[in-house]
Amino acid sequence: MNRQDQIFEYAFGEMSAQDAQVFEASLLNDFEAQKEINLLKGIRGDYSLMSDIPEMQFSKERLRNAILDQGIQPKSRPAFNWLQWIMAPAAVASMAMLSFVMLRGQSGEGPALVGSGSKPPMMSMTVPGSGSGLDNKFAAEDSKEDKQPIVASAAKIDNSGQVEVKRKPLRRSNRNYIVVNTAPKIKASPVVESAKKEDVMLINSTSGIAAPAGPGGGGGGGLGSSNAVMASSASSETVVMIDKEQESGVGAVVATEVSVNSDVVIGG
Amino acid sequence: MSLRAAAAVRQDSDSDEALVLRARDGDYDAFEALFERHRQLVYRFAYQMTQRRDDAEDMVQEAFVRAYQNLHRYRDEAKFTTWLLRIVSNLCTDQARMSQRRTGLEQREASGALEWMTTGDFENPVENLEQDRRREVLRKAIMALPEHHRQMIVMRDLEERDYNDIAATLGCTVGGAKLRVLRARRALRDRIAPLLGEEA
Numbered sequence: 001m002n003r004q005d006q007i008f009e010y011a012f013g014e015m016s017a018q019d020a021q022v023f024e025a026s027l028l029n030d031f032e033a034q035k036e037i038n039l040l041k042g043i044r045g046d047y048s049l050m051s052d053i054p055e056m057q058f059s060k061e062r063l064r065n066a067i068l069d070q071g072i073q074p075k076s077r078p079a080f081n082w083l084q085w086i087m088a089p090a091a092v093a094s095m096a097m098l099s100f101v102m103l104r105g106q107s108g109e110g111p112a113l114v115g116s117g118s119k120p121p122m123m124s125m126t127v128p129g130s131g132s133g134l135d136n137k138f139a140a141e142d143s144k145e146d147k148q149p150i151v152a153s154a155a156k157i158d159n160s161g162q163v164e165v166k167r168k169p170l171r172r173s174n175r176n177y178i179v180v181n182t183a184p185k186i187k188a189s190p191v192v193e194s195a196k197k198e199d200v201m202l203i204n205s206t207s208g209i210a211a212p213a214g215p216g217g218g219g220g221g222g223l224g225s226s227n228a229v230m231a232s233s234a235s236s237e238t239v240v241m242i243d244k245e246q247e248s249g250v251g252a253v254v255a256t257e258v259s260v261n262s263d264v265v266i267g268g
Numbered sequence: 269m270s271l272r273a274a275a276a277v278r279q280d281s282d283s284d285e286a287l288v289l290r291a292r293d294g295d296y297d298a299f300e301a302l303f304e305r306h307r308q309l310v311y312r313f314a315y316q317m318t319q320r321r322d323d324a325e326d327m328v329q330e331a332f333v334r335a336y337q338n339l340h341r342y343r344d345e346a347k348f349t350t351w352l353l354r355i356v357s358n359l360c361t362d363q364a365r366m367s368q369r370r371t372g373l374e375q376r377e378a379s380g381a382l383e384w385m386t387t388g389d390f391e392n393p394v395e396n397l398e399q400d401r402r403r404e405v406l407r408k409a410i411m412a413l414p415e416h417h418r419q420m421i422v423m424r425d426l427e428e429r430d431y432n433d434i435a436a437t438l439g440c441t442v443g444g445a446k447l448r449v450l451r452a453r454r455a456l457r458d459r460i461a462p463l464l465g466e467e468a
Contacts, residue, residue, distance in 0.1 A: 005450060008450055008453055008454070012425070039457065039460075042464070046406045050403065050426055054321045056308070056325060058307065058311065058329065060300055060304065063300075063329060063332055063333075067332075067336055072333060072337060073337075075338060
C-alpha cells in the first residue's frame with residue numbers, strides 16, 4: 001500500500017489503531033499529507049449533510065397495483081431438461097473427435113508426406129529382397145498383401161533403409177532436384193544422368209532402375225515415359241514418383257506411388 | 269414445545285428466507301411483508317443514487333417487481349437484502365445509461381431550488397449558507413461521478429455498508445470491493461477539491 005492509499009485509509013477511519021499510531025508519527029513533518037487528510041476529513045464530515053432524505057410516498061398499495069393488477073406472477077423455475085443434458089456431452093464428444101481427426105490429417109501421418117517445414121526431408125525406402133525394411137506398419141502390410149513395397153514415410157525412419165537426400169540447384173532454373181541413394185543400391189541406368197536435370201524422378205522398386213520423367217527426360221516425358229522404362233521389367237511392377245518440388249500445403253516433397261498395370265495413383 | 273423453541277420457530281418463520289419461500293408459493297402477503305421490511309433500505313439507496321424522490325420511488329417499484337418475478341432465482345447463500353440491493357444496483361446502472369440520453373438537468377435544478385427554499389436552520393443563516401454550499405458541492409460532485417464510482421460512495425460512505433456486503437452485492441472479493449471504494453473516493457476527491465477552492 002502506497003502513501004496515498006494510507007492517507008485515504010486513515011482519513012476515512014479504516015486504519016487499525018496500531019497502524020494509525022505509526023502513521024500519525026510519520027505525518028509530523030509531512031505538511032502535504034496533513035493538508036490532504038484535512039481535505040478528505042472535510043469530505044467525510046460533509047457526508048452527514050447528505051443524510052436528509054425526503055419521506056418516501058411509495059405505499060404497498062401502489063406496489064400491489066403494480067404487481068397484482070397487472071397480473072405479474074413469480075416466474076417458475078425452469079424445468080430440468082433431460083434431453084439437453086444428454087445431448088450436450090454427445091455434442092462435445094463429437095466435436096472433440098472431429099477436431100482430433102482433422103488435426104491428425106494435418107499432422108501428415110501417412111505415406112504421402114515426406115518431411116515437413118523447411119528442413120530437407122529424410123526418407124526411408126524398402127526394396128523387396130533387400131532385407132532392410134521400414135518398421136512402419138503400412139510398409140509391412142503393403143509388402144505382404146499387395147507386393148507394393150516402396151514406401152516413403154517421415155513418421156518413422158529406419159537407419160538401415162535410410163535414403164540420403166542431396167539437394168543441388170538446378171542449372172537451368174531455380175528448382176531443386178533429388179538424387180536418391182538407397183542401401184540396396186539402385187542401379188543407375190543411363191536415363192538417371194538425364195534425370196538430374198528434371199524435376200520429377202521415377203524409381204522402379206523391383207529393378208532398382210531410376211528414370212526421369214517430365215518433358216525433356218530420357219523416357220520422352222510424363223508418365224508415359226515411366227511406362228516406357230518399365231516395359232522391360234515385370235508387368236506388375238510399382239514405381240515411386242518423387243517430385244522435387246515441395247507441396248505448398250504441407251511443405252513436404254511429394255512421393256507418388258504408381259502402379260504400372262493400372263496407372264492408378266495409389267498414394268500422393 | 270418449550271417457549272424458546274416456539275420463539276425460534278416463529279423467528280424462523282418470520283425470516284427473510286421463510287418469507288421468500290412462502291412468496292414463491294404464491295403467498296403475496298409474505299412478499300408484502302418483505303416489502304415493508306426492506307423498502308426503506310431500497311429507497312435510501314435509490315435516492316442517494318438519483319437525488320430525486322420520484323425517480324427513487326420509481327426505482328423502488330421496479331426493484332420489487334423484479335424481485336417478485338425472479339424469486340426463484342434467489343439462493344439462500346446470500347442475504348435477501350444483498351440480493352435486493354443487487355437488483356437496485358443493476359437498475360441504477362440501466363437508468364444511468366438512459367439518463368445520459370435525456371436532459372433532466374432543468375428538473376434537477378428546479379428541485380434543487382425548491383430544496384434551497386424549504387430546508388435549513390433559520391436560526392443561524394450564515395452557517396446555514398455555508399452548509400448548503402458544501403452540501404451542494406458534495407451532491408454535484410457525487411452526481412458527476414461515473415455510475416460505478418457513485419455506487420461505491422453511496423454503499424460505503426453514505427449508507428455505511430460493510431465491505432462484505434458490498435462484495436456480495438457486486439459479486440467480487442472483499443479486496444476487490446475495497447479497491448473499488450478507494451478508486452471512487454479518489455475520483456470524488458479530484459472533483460470536490462476544485463469546487464471547494466482547494467488545490468486539485
